[in-house]
Amino acid sequence: MADISFAAIALALNLQLPPTIVCIPVAILCSFLIIHLSQNGKMHGDISIGVFSTGALAVGAMISSMSKRFNTDIYSYMFGSVLAIDDVDIAITITLSLIILVLFLIFYNRFFLITSDETFAKISGINVMFYNFLISFMTALTVVTGMRVVGTLLISSLTIFPALIAKKISRNFKSLVFFSVIISSICFILGMIISFSLNTPTGASIVIANILILCLVLIFEKKI
Amino acid sequence: MTNLLEVKDLTVVYKRAFKNFEAVNNVSFNVNRKDYLCVIGNNGSGKSSLMKAILGFVPISSGFVNFNIKKRDISYMPQTNGINSDFPADVREIVLSGTQKSRKRFFFYNKQDLKNAEKIFISLGLIDLKKRSFFQLSVGQQQRVLLARALINKPRIIFLDEPCSGLDESTCNQFYDILENLCKQEAASIVMISHDSSQIQRYATHVLYLNKKTLFYGSVNDWILKKQNVKCIH
Numbered sequence: 001m002a003d004i005s006f007a008a009i010a011l012a013l014n015l016q017l018p019p020t021i022v023c024i025p026v027a028i029l030c031s032f033l034i035i036h037l038s039q040n041g042k043m044h045g046d047i048s049i050g051v052f053s054t055g056a057l058a059v060g061a062m063i064s065s066m067s068k069r070f071n072t073d074i075y076s077y078m079f080g081s082v083l084a085i086d087d088v089d090i091a092i093t094i095t096l097s098l099i100i101l102v103l104f105l106i107f108y109n110r111f112f113l114i115t116s117d118e119t120f121a122k123i124s125g126i127n128v129m130f131y132n133f134l135i136s137f138m139t140a141l142t143v144v145t146g147m148r149v150v151g152t153l154l155i156s157s158l159t160i161f162p163a164l165i166a167k168k169i170s171r172n173f174k175s176l177v178f179f180s181v182i183i184s185s186i187c188f189i190l191g192m193i194i195s196f197s198l199n200t201p202t203g204a205s206i207v208i209a210n211i212l213i214l215c216l217v218l219i220f221e222k223k224i
Numbered sequence: 225m226t227n228l229l230e231v232k233d234l235t236v237v238y239k240r241a242f243k244n245f246e247a248v249n250n251v252s253f254n255v256n257r258k259d260y261l262c263v264i265g266n267n268g269s270g271k272s273s274l275m276k277a278i279l280g281f282v283p284i285s286s287g288f289v290n291f292n293i294k295k296r297d298i299s300y301m302p303q304t305n306g307i308n309s310d311f312p313a314d315v316r317e318i319v320l321s322g323t324q325k326s327r328k329r330f331f332f333y334n335k336q337d338l339k340n341a342e343k344i345f346i347s348l349g350l351i352d353l354k355k356r357s358f359f360q361l362s363v364g365q366q367q368r369v370l371l372a373r374a375l376i377n378k379p380r381i382i383f384l385d386e387p388c389s390g391l392d393e394s395t396c397n398q399f400y401d402i403l404e405n406l407c408k409q410e411a412a413s414i415v416m417i418s419h420d421s422s423q424i425q426r427y428a429t430h431v432l433y434l435n436k437k438t439l440f441y442g443s444v445n446d447w448i449l450k451k452q453n454v455k456c457i458h
């Protein structure tokens with residue numbers, strides 16, 4: 001997803017369009033395509049993601065190499081930069097975050113059922129396909145939202161790390177969600193502090209903060 | 225309507241790379257209200273395949289399956305538990321997720337759901353476990369949780385694929401008692417795959433004996449008679 005966004009950004013910068021706006025539809029479209037391919041059993045989910053992401057990365061690199069002018073801009077998208085954010089980005093970010101939050105709250109129980117046991121969800125007469133699309137739609141939105149700050153290269157670790165850490169310390173789904181939010185917020189602030197004080201890229205700093213906390217949790221692993 | 229499920233000439237063929245494989249051949253039966261049907265047969269005789277085809281998890285090659293009830297009145301307990309291993313969930317969350325039967329209830333669980341959950345915790349002896357993480361439970365305890373999830377919405381027909389594998393005898397008998405209660409008092413129907421022949425004689429009303437094809441289908445009394453005859457001949 002992130003790599004697809006990267007390709008989209010490269011394209012957008014080349015065409016001189018606002019990158020985020022090009023990204024959203026492209027990322028959503030590709031996420032649907034991935035789900036579609038894995039649902040039909042044509043390709044295994046992980047494999048199709050691999051094919052898409054490396055493919056998109058290649059396309060992105062091709063496009064960006066064709067135009068020399070935008071290389072610095074692309075760099076800031078790849079590694080993220082808080083300082084490069086403008087008002088439009090902020091407005092888009094807030095809107096997308098709200099959409100994701102509301103969708104998540106409304107469908108919280110459904111998501112629980114579908115991610116915990118898809119077969120049982122099917123038997124319960126739930127449209128599993130629809131919710132899978134919804135989940136990947138929300139993931140696409142999340143990626144696009146976080147991309148500006150953390151960068152396309154590291155956005156996937158930003159989405160994976162907090163959940164990974166939270167899983168180590170939570171007993172149930174509710175606390176998993178709760179801890180994920182807390183941990184990612186803490187890591188974000190921590191990363192920002194590191195980034196400002198050491199003058200390092202924001203995305204990388206946040207990921208480092210995540211890794212630090214993961215190490216701490218692994219050392220003091222104790223189920224709450 | 226007393227007939228809940230009609231299965232006619234059902235054939236299931238798995239498509240494999242070089243050769244197709246027929247797992248179920250021309251099986252027909254009916255399930256009426258309050259029926260307790262036991263499906264028996266050797267390993268690999270197509271029992272699970274039959275059940276999955278009825279529930280729509282594997283495609284039907286020919287024949288038909290006709291439910292005379294709504295989809296939300298159907299419940300299922302699979303042979304291998306389908307919960308994503310390594311998915312953090314506690315017992316209460318899993319049992320409650322059984323209430324989401326195609327109704328518009330994705331926001332929050334309501335009071336009735338919580339009440340039903342409490343009731344089922346009591347009847348299945350899950351009270352002390354309800355806050356525990358599902359994957360820290362023993363296999364037998366997990367089975368009880370999955371049964372609770374399957375029963376919480378008061379299904380009118382419930383499919384169970386070897387629910388007692390991995391359970392000790394007393395828990396297993398408890399299981400059967402609960403199912404029998406459900407069958408008699410709530411007028412639910414049960415379709416169960418089982419290897420436990422003593423259970424069949426005690427609880428079942430009908431027997432379906434499979435080996436790809438139907439070897440026997442009828443009431444449990446006929447089944448017992450038939451078995452006695454076979455014994456006499458030997």
Ligand SMILES: Nc1ncnc2c1ncn2[C@@H]1O[C@H](COP(=O)(O)OP(=O)(O)OP(=O)(O)O)[C@@H](O)[C@H]1O
Pocket residue numbers: 238239240245247265266267268269270271272273274303
């Ligand atoms: N997805 C599949 N693809 C191909 N063949 C399958 C598939 N699932 C089952 N089979 C084959 O179909 C046959 C019947 O399998 P099934 O699981 O229905 O047996 P069963 O009666 O439930 O056995 P058991 O008592 O061991 O549970 C087996 O020979 C099995 O190898």
Ligand SMILES: [Mg+2]
Pocket residue numbers: 271272273303385
């Ligand atoms: Mg089986």
